[in-house]
Amino acid sequence: MSKTISIDGRQVEFVDGQTIMEAAAAAGVYIPHLCHHPDFTPHGSCKLCTVKVNGRNCSACTFPAQEGQEVLNETDELREDRRMITQMLFVEGNHFCPSCEKSGNCQLQAVAYYLQMLDDHFPLFFASRELDASHPEVMIDHDRCIFCTLCVRASHLDGKEVFAISGRGINKHLIVNSPSGKLQDSALEAGDRAVDICPTGAILRKGIGYRVPIGKRIFDLKKIDAVSLAEQGGAHGE
């Protein structure tokens, strides 16, 4: 007999070792997320996937599914919390979607639409962050980094360790493993998984800008809850 949890009253099957996020995804239930990707060890940092489990807030991407859990996902309260968390990510960095090459393929933007986020709400931080365009094929616009660590995890998996997160608190930032700190002096190559894993427009492949016109991109055509996790991870400008 299979084990089940309930998500918003619906019975969802799971196998031991699965997280709530994994069980939900397998059953086609969308739980908003940004730092989660099915191919990598869960991180649990963005907190967008916050769900109520037996009355307590938990991160669905890290919390193990257990028989009898009553999970709440789509409630007004959670929607509002997630909207505020998304707004926090927007004001922390500098996101000018209309001029961003990732627009339409960006998970942060798509999640914001999904949560009906209509404004930034919070005061902007106007963080001063640099652009690293040194690499011939890849660029980093630090303005758009949300510290999901997906690039870090991808680059850890292939053993290159090109990316890392450094600094504490609000001074947190992405750093590159090279003597100069620049991407061109790192081991990153165009074929690396880390190049296409970024959920936002922070890491971009050069030379393909606007090949797919805005309006015809992934999240222009479908809402984020209708796009599979695997598809979302590969969301880039091609």
Next chain:
Amino acid sequence: MAAQHCAGSAPGIDTGAVYSKDKRPVDTSCFFGTRKYQRDDMKKFIETLVEEHGGRASELLQILIKVQARWHHVPRDCIEQLAEQLHIPRTRVISVVEFYTFLHAQPRGEYEILISDSITDRMLGKPQLMDFLAAKLQVQVGAVRQDGLVSLDNTSCTGMCDQGPAGLINGRAVTALDTRKVVAIAELIASKVPVEEWSGDFFLVHDNIRKAGLLLGDTIGNGVALHSAFARGLDETLRELDISGLRGRGGAGFKTALKWRFAKQEQDSERFVVCNADEGEPGTFKDRVLLNSHAHELFEGMTLCAAIIGAKQGFLYLRGEYQYLYEPLQQVLQQRRQSGLLGGNIAGQDVTFDIEIHVGAGAYICGEESALIESLEGKCGIPRNRPPYPVSQGYLGKPTVVNNVETFVAAAKVAVHGGDWFAARGTEQSKGSKILSISGDCRHPGIYEYNFGVSVAGILDDCGADDVFGVQIGGPSGTFIGNAEFDRKLAFEDLATGGSFIVFDNSRNVLDIVQNFTDFFAHESCGFCTPCRVGTALLKKQFDKIQQGHGSAGDLLELERLGRLIKTTSHCGLGQTAANPILTTLQRYPELYQRQLKKISFEPGFDLDGSLETARKLSRRNDPAAHLTQGGE
């Protein structure tokens, strides 16, 4: 002068970074003479250090602390060398340097001065003292003086609240600072007397034990707890611990016997015992006193735990602010090895265990047990995802018991006197005693031990507090209670506390206190999760807006909404309690907040006139036409 500089110890020249990042003019006559010498010197220094630390990457933080002490920063070359020798990416070294506040990539002064910015230090005159210090030393707060000799900055509570204003000079704790001492310090620095040669008066730390109880009342002889435990049987002793009802003294109050039993039951060949001596909660300093005067009992408690759960290795994680206790504690460990209470064959039994001391480097978050374990492994102190809990997967993924200093001391006493002895005191859910660190507006700040269940009023009587407005219980992460609530009791079932008890009299402004605490959390957030990282920074902005009189009615609602979100969605206890100062006072004193509000129906989030300040500075104008009025007044 230049020659002296060359010959003297570590003028802190970063040969690699001088041009690119450090704007400080460098004494080039000296520079060219010593450059090669210094590089070689540094290289050798690091090589030896790495060797001393067994070439283990888990020792990275310990190594970096020594590099910082020697060169007053971690030079770029050294980062490269460490990465290579420890076989880790350079980014791992950089991220550790950038995480801990006592480590710096850019040179600090040869005399690194940090002044505690705890609310209690402020109440003892820290702001004026800081101004005086900055003027005397001719250095700006947060900066390094032009000649590189001295740097001055704020730091979070250094745990000397009963004898502030306090600080750290090259890592050594200084207490009871006043203008006389500052003058003397300025002179010592001007004549470049090494800190090691300063008079001991600067570094005197008093225990200030005012009221002793179950734990402080007597000291058990060395080895007595272990001998009792072995005589009774280890399983029996664990049962006694269960009977004692002892709950963790670090704040969360988890049953100690249960934690030990979980670790014991894990199927694994290796286990660890860790003592949490990070004591970072502002206003807490009782562990400092236990470490100073009851270290044997602490180590006895840890060894007892090791014998019961089957651990061979223990760690004491000592906060960087208590570096001055490192040597004395090492001596206690050495004594215990010599008396057969550590090492192999402990107390004649088939038990092997030893304890290593690891030092922190200025990060409150490292008191959180899983962050502490990360830090022990030489990484940034970022709390792990749970489950798994440390009892099943802790240090190096092995079952690990983490307990507070006081918890281990209490466990050692229980092993001697039995569970009933302990359980006879206290309340239903909170057995035994609790050691409090009392500071703030009272005549006798210091250490007080009470049986659980004591009322706040009783404590205030004892410590000589009059005209009290309120008390912060459990530090910034705890609760603020007002004078209408002084019949409440200290116990897990009413007011839980890790030991911080700060008294405020009627002359204090609640909002100043809340601001200090809110700044503290924003400064200490590790930055891992969005609600805490961005939320604590936003909370600070929002609070300041109201405090400065720019808030309107909606801003209070917003403050509360933000606080609630941070509390309910943050990853760890830091974020989950960061809004407590605001939420607990907003609930009790809404009128104090309301008084700060502008009486207009709409207040823009943007201060038009304020934003013109830069333009005014650039154009050197300050006439009325260079100002804008805004709002409905």
